[in-house]
Amino acid sequence: MSEPTGAEDAPPALNAAQDALFLDFDGCLVEIAPRPDAIIIPKELGKTLTRLSERLGGALAIVSGRSLPELETYLAGFDGPMVGSHGAESRGLGQEAVRPEGLADLQQAMEDFCAENGLLYEPKSLGGGLHYRAKPELQLLTERFAAELTTRFPGFEVQLAKMAVELRPGGVSKDRALEMLSHIAPFTGRRPVYAGDDVTDEPALAWAEAHGGFGVKVGDGATAASHRLAAPAQVRTWLAAALEDC
Structure with a gap:
């Protein structure tokens, strides 16, 4: 880059x-x-x-x-x-979607985390987003949780974004x-x-x-x-x- x-x-x-x-x-x-x-x-x-x-x-x-x-x-x-x-x-484009195993369980874990911490969960067709715009003080907690999820669901990777952390398919x-x-x-x-x-x-x-x-x-x-x-x-x-x- x-x-x-x-x-x-x-x-x-x-x-x-x-x-x-x-x-x-x-x-x-x-x-x-x-x-x-x-x-x-x-x-x-x-x-x-x-x-x-x-x-x-x-x-x-x-x-x-x-x-x-x-x-x-x-x-x-x-x-x-x-x-x-x-x-x-x-x-x-004739490309197959990348759909790692464990998608539904990953999304449920993300939704539960947001509900417990008062954050906004954004469901996506192949992952999800954790939005902390309303609670910026929870940025580090959110990023740590997302990193932990990648150990449980190795087919996904963390993607940092504006006031949010996403989990997307790896690669x-x-x-x-x-x-x-x-x-x-x-x-x-x-x-x-x-x-x-x-x-x-x-x-x-x-x-x-x-x-x-x-x-x-x-x-x-x-x-x-x-x-x-x-x-x-x-x-x-x-x-x-x-x-x-x-």
């Missing part, structure tokens, strides 16, 4: 003939909400993505930590490729998802452009930078990306401009 930077430059305009665009969801296309189910979906977002995908010759994919069924619901109107659960499941990540996509038409041979906001996105941002493209960090924080936008609203403006300029 590239060394973190203080990137401040806005990204250049997308090139329809040469770019492959990969977009995170939460914190990138939509603003972070107090609860994962409280996000506000901008009107026509799915249709806007479909139009942009057409301009890019189909080389646009969503790459998110969200479960695939949630992405399909929230981005109704977009029929392009999607990668969910940090790369463990996908749509339109998957967003940069691996980009690597896989780069070998599939229509992404093959195009310049990779990735936008994301979280620590979970840093490997993918670094991958894009290292493979002839560029990353766009959304929001604050050190990053491997060479470009930055302040918030999802600016990302959507950048994408809308691409529809006019591509």
